[in-house]
Amino acid sequence: xxxxxxxxxxxxxxxxxxxxxxxxxxxxxxxxxxxxxxxxxxxxxxxxxxxxxxxxxxxxxxxxxxxxxxxxxxxxxxxxxxxxxxxxxxxxxxxxxxxxxxxxxxxxxxxx
Amino acid sequence: xxxxxxxxxxxxxxxxxxxxxxxxxxxxxxxxxxxxxxxxxxxxxxxxxxxxxxxxxxxxxxxxxxxxxxxxxxxxxxxxxxxxxxxxxxxxxxxxxxxxxxxxxxxxxxxxxxxx
Numbered sequence: 001x002x003x004x005x006x007x008x009x010x011x012x013x014x015x016x017x018x019x020x021x022x023x024x025x026x027x028x029x030x031x032x033x034x035x036x037x038x039x040x041x042x043x044x045x046x047x048x049x050x051x052x053x054x055x056x057x058x059x060x061x062x063x064x065x066x067x068x069x070x071x072x073x074x075x076x077x078x079x080x081x082x083x084x085x086x087x088x089x090x091x092x093x094x095x096x097x098x099x100x101x102x103x104x105x106x107x108x109x110x111x112x
Numbered sequence: 113x114x115x116x117x118x119x120x121x122x123x124x125x126x127x128x129x130x131x132x133x134x135x136x137x138x139x140x141x142x143x144x145x146x147x148x149x150x151x152x153x154x155x156x157x158x159x160x161x162x163x164x165x166x167x168x169x170x171x172x173x174x175x176x177x178x179x180x181x182x183x184x185x186x187x188x189x190x191x192x193x194x195x196x197x198x199x200x201x202x203x204x205x206x207x208x209x210x211x212x213x214x215x216x217x218x219x220x221x222x223x224x225x226x227x228x
Contacts, residue, residue, distance in 0.1 A: 034216070043202055044219040089155065098145045098206055098217055099168045102155035
């Protein structure tokens, strides 16, 4: 059974700091991995999707890497801003179909 | 282009009642998935529908059911509500049933259900 873990569970940083969020998964047979952002009481917004054959994806200040063999992904946020404050979730897709297995999430707070 | 819409946004029910939640996918999307989010269990997959057929089902009791209509709109039903069913219920839509590795799912704002 696929299990996805994210550390740390919570993180508080001053504005402008670069930070790394971690995601690990137990079964390396994945189709892709996605990083999502969730604001309080809201739905999920897709940030980045890394296909199983890719090593990384970039969008603006965000960079996500994937090491499938070791079951790890990281989300790098450069020059953090207060607007980045949210919960970040990683999710793996095991194969055909749209079932996603989500991690436990990292609650990020960027302070002025 | 309108996003995924879910109705109602908030619901309060009592134990033993039943509830129906609705999800309208993005225009042109034919796959709809449902998830339950609770503080204790996080986000858990309920089921997925494509072309009115259930394709995948998560590990939830039979009290949780769903269906999809010919216009791709989907409903989920929870019967005999329990206190533990209090959660944020999210639906997600995608164009296809996940057969391409770069398929992204788009999530709605969720329906928050409180069972008293």
